[in-house]
Amino acid sequence: MNWAETSAGWSWNPLTDLQQIWAFPFMVNAFRAGTVVAVLAAVMGWFMVLRRQSFAGHTLSVVSFPGAACATLLGISAGFGYFAFCIGGALVIAAIPRVGQGGSGQESALTGTVQAFLLACGFLFVALYKGFLGGVNSLLFGSFLGITTTQVTVLTIVAAVALGVLAVIGRPLLFASVDENVAFGRGVPVRALSVTFLVLLGAATAEASQITGTLLVFALLVMPAAAAQQLTARPAASLALSVLIAVAVTWTGLIAAYYSPYPIGFYVTTFAFAVYVLARAARTLSTAVGRHRVVGGGAVA
Amino acid sequence: MSTVNPATRLGDLVRHRVPAQPAGPQPPRSPAVSLRGAGVRVGSRTLWSGVDLEVGAGEFVAVLGPNGVGKSTLIKMLLGILPPAAGEVRVLGEAPGRAGHRVGYLPQRRNFDASLRIRGTDIVRLGLDGDRWGVPLPVPARFSARRREARDRIAEVVELVGASAYAHRPIGECSGGEQQRLLIAQALVRDPELLLLDEPLDSLDLSHQGAVAALIGRICREAGVSVVMVAHDVNPILAWLDRVVYIAEGGAVAGSPQDVITTQTLSRLYGVPVEVLRTSDGRLVVVGQPEAPALHTDRHVEGGGT
Numbered sequence: 001m002n003w004a005e006t007s008a009g010w011s012w013n014p015l016t017d018l019q020q021i022w023a024f025p026f027m028v029n030a031f032r033a034g035t036v037v038a039v040l041a042a043v044m045g046w047f048m049v050l051r052r053q054s055f056a057g058h059t060l061s062v063v064s065f066p067g068a069a070c071a072t073l074l075g076i077s078a079g080f081g082y083f084a085f086c087i088g089g090a091l092v093i094a095a096i097p098r099v100g101q102g103g104s105g106q107e108s109a110l111t112g113t114v115q116a117f118l119l120a121c122g123f124l125f126v127a128l129y130k131g132f133l134g135g136v137n138s139l140l141f142g143s144f145l146g147i148t149t150t151q152v153t154v155l156t157i158v159a160a161v162a163l164g165v166l167a168v169i170g171r172p173l174l175f176a177s178v179d180e181n182v183a184f185g186r187g188v189p190v191r192a193l194s195v196t197f198l199v200l201l202g203a204a205t206a207e208a209s210q211i212t213g214t215l216l217v218f219a220l221l222v223m224p225a226a227a228a229q230q231l232t233a234r235p236a237a238s239l240a241l242s243v244l245i246a247v248a249v250t251w252t253g254l255i256a257a258y259y260s261p262y263p264i265g266f267y268v269t270t271f272a273f274a275v276y277v278l279a280r281a282a283r284t285l286s287t288a289v290g291r292h293r294v295v296g297g298g299a300v301a
Numbered sequence: 302m303s304t305v306n307p308a309t310r311l312g313d314l315v316r317h318r319v320p321a322q323p324a325g326p327q328p329p330r331s332p333a334v335s336l337r338g339a340g341v342r343v344g345s346r347t348l349w350s351g352v353d354l355e356v357g358a359g360e361f362v363a364v365l366g367p368n369g370v371g372k373s374t375l376i377k378m379l380l381g382i383l384p385p386a387a388g389e390v391r392v393l394g395e396a397p398g399r400a401g402h403r404v405g406y407l408p409q410r411r412n413f414d415a416s417l418r419i420r421g422t423d424i425v426r427l428g429l430d431g432d433r434w435g436v437p438l439p440v441p442a443r444f445s446a447r448r449r450e451a452r453d454r455i456a457e458v459v460e461l462v463g464a465s466a467y468a469h470r471p472i473g474e475c476s477g478g479e480q481q482r483l484l485i486a487q488a489l490v491r492d493p494e495l496l497l498l499d500e501p502l503d504s505l506d507l508s509h510q511g512a513v514a515a516l517i518g519r520i521c522r523e524a525g526v527s528v529v530m531v532a533h534d535v536n537p538i539l540a541w542l543d544r545v546v547y548i549a550e551g552g553a554v555a556g557s558p559q560d561v562i563t564t565q566t567l568s569r570l571y572g573v574p575v576e577v578l579r580t581s582d583g584r585l586v587v588v589g590q591p592e593a594p595a596l597h598t599d600r601h602v603e604g605g606g607t
Contacts, residue, residue: 050419167436175431178419181408182487185380186432187401229418233471236439238418 010259021258030144032152034250037207040159041220042246043166044204046239047197049225051177054218055108056093059115060202061217063089064209066122068139073129078139079154082206089118090202094195142213142265144254155207162203169193174235211250216265220246223272227279245275331394332357333495333527334379338388341374348374350387352553354546358494359525361518361541363532365562366548372531373409375548376497379529380406393494400495405488409499409531413480417473421464421483424472425455428487454490462486462516478509485516489526496520498530502537510537517541535562536584562587 011017021027048057067085068078096110126136138145166173175183176190184190208217228242253268333356340350348371356362364372377383378390381398393400405428429451430437437448459468462482467475472483481501488496498517502510518541521528532538535545539558546555547562549570554561561567562585567575578586 050417052414168434170436171427171430172432172434175427178413178417178424178427179431179487182406182428182484183431184382185404185406185408186428187398188432233418233420233423235419235423 017255021255026146027254027258029147029149029152030254031251033147033155034144034211034254035247036152036155036159037211038220038224038246038250039243040162040204041208041217042224042242043163043239044201045221045225045246046228046242047166047173047177048201049222049229050174051197053198053201054222055111056090056198057201057205057221058218059093059111060086060089060205061209061214061221062115063118064206064217065139065214066118066125067206068209068214069122069125069129069136072135073125079151079206079210082209083158083203085118086202086206086209087199088202089114090198091195094198137263138213140213140215141263142209142211142216142268144211144257144264147210151210155210158203158207162200165196166200169196173197211264212268213265216269219265219269219272220250223269223276224249227272227276230276230279230283245272249275331391333360333393334362334529335391336388337390339378339385339390340387341371341378341383342386343371343374343383347386349548349550349553352388352546352548352555354553354555356495356527356529356544358527359521360543361521361528361530361538362544362546363530363535363538363542363558364546364548365532365535366553370548370550372548373499375546376406376499376529376531379497380404402491403494405491405493405496405526407484407488407496407498407501409503412477413472413475415473418471419473421468421470421472421475421479422455422459424483425459425468425486425490426451428490429455455486458486458490459483461489461520478505478513481505481509481513482516485513489520493526495527495529498528500531500533503533514538514541539583539585558585 011020022031045057048054063085064082067081067083069081070085071078071081092114093111137143172183172188173193173196175186176188176193180190205217205221208220212219224245225238225242227245228238231241232238249268249271252271253264256262256267256271257264334354335356336352336354338350339352339354341348352375354362364375366372374383378385379392379397381392381396385397390397392398393403441448443449456465459465462485464479464482464486467479468483468486472480475483485498485501488498496517501517502513505513514537517528517530518538520526521541530538535542535558542558544555545558545561546553547567547570549567552570554566554570556566562577564575564577567577567587574589576588578588580586
């Protein structure tokens, strides 16, 4: 392998470019991890957007920062910190009682209080761990360097388990998300499903944080799902579209980050944002043109 | 809706019992709902007690009364969400909450968020199999008899409620009346024997009120579905009613509309003078009925227009 050749610039031939990028094992791992995370985040995010639980998702992503900082301070892998804090945070949010429909204000105030406190804890952990400051950036805004094969394996196993559980509870969860009262009347265990979903969301957030950084988790959790739901109202199609968008922006983000000095978090977020803007524009256009016709599965860039 | 021939449609309704039911003649139907000396408490407050009510198969019964008196609570008790504090309650011959899909339920008026991107048919579909675990394989309907059956059943029930024109649109973009029709389709899709409807006409405009009331009345008459409907105003459904239950603070009276909605009965029930007037076209107006203390925090904005 010739460094001068492999580090050559963008050639406008995707195949040779990808070959060139994949010549580096760390880039192969980055693509593997990115793909796994994108699929999981897109699916969980789709339900999250449908359930209007973006604030809970945001809290979980913020909570992953003190998790990673704490793990680094203790000298263990940051991955443990991400998972422990995110899933712990999910259980705490699930334990906050929902006081009817009018209680959501109090719920979000409580969630916000916990979120701010934990963020402050993360800052303290960083301060306690002197000389760690360089790592803060990648904790907050993501990094694709140095993903090990073990990490990829862990990400894959967690994602597989989470998606497996979701496949089992998917349909009742959709029912409970859209129409809680009727679902409850039909004997769907609404509360248990809500707790399970939050835990799965915690796992997805912990995974996504490791690629996009804790502040940009929404790039993979919200944006692909929101864009997909703009484009089609068919559940299966918009779920598939959401996964497609997430994987596409992750790959393009990785490629862009490889060829430029700027961070991956910026690229993934920007591309996802662009897709969302295009999706909204497409929908506005289609409602304007086709009166009541809904786009079945519109084309995505 | 105008193109639907109710008789044939409703014949299909009965044929299409979706989950496998024992073949052969059905056992004689027990009363759809039977309450004996039933009472209910929310927290430490007894909403009502000593209520006797029997709803026969295929009967249309309205639950009337002022706000906050526990009408919705009666529906919740019949669904098994809230246990009765006293007395005996049977729903389709079983304990409340046990009859499962044989009971269709339409909760109190709610609008779907305008940004909810799920089609009306998907909402109806959730009523059909939304409580089943697992995710259906994305097999095209061409290759799966079960999928075809589900699709046909949904199309049929959507047509029955006259929603075919907008069922493929995202539910958030449908009007209140359209959403209500789709929700009725959702409640009907499993072919229930009993429909529990919580103020389905509330906040619909007058013309929609009449049409939805007629739809429910038709389903009740022609498919033999028993209907228990909480209503604010008896007039849109008066023509279809077999019986009314009038709940006031503490107690209730059940009987035919002519017997119950009278000056004497309501004055006795409320303990204060109440007058029932009849307009020239047969509508009933209750004058001077006291509102129960509104303790329901979950009620939508009262608006003072009631």
